[in-house]
């Protein structure tokens with residue numbers, strides 16, 4: 001039995017230790033906002049936070065996550081101060097097909113937690129997620145808007 005702290009709650013799943021975290025989140029816990037894209041740490045569709053850091057959950061065995069680690073998925077992001085990321089995404093109508101967007105928002109929110117005022121190159125370097133719809137310019141604008149809102153909220 002694996003125990004995880006996910007979105008502020010304790011969750012348990014009967015899985016083998018080498019099961020990727022992504023499949024525990026999606027198939028066992030029913031949190032399907034986190035997506036499967038490539039399965040090989042390339043696209044970022046599976047991005048979640050573990051203790052505030054963005055990780056690609058497709059390639060992390062669940063046994064590598066201690067029960068005390070705080071996991072946040074896109075479903076839990078709205079309960080954090082970084083819900084401004086989702087608000088900026090909605091305001092700028094960033095998503096096209098939407099498939100990559102939960103991972104994009106998780107990567108963006110982790111970046112903003114580490115760097116409250118990222119430059120354009122910080123954002124380009126910090127978010128390496130792939131979007132086949134090409135939403136990159138709107139992603140950039142939304143991260144900049146979210147950073148502005150976070151700075152105003154902190155003032």
Ligand code: FES
Nearest residue numbers: 037038039044058
């Ligand atoms: S599905 Fe994990 S990086 Fe692509």
Ligand code: FES
Nearest residue numbers: 097098131132133
């Ligand atoms: S919005 Fe379609 S893949 Fe990114």
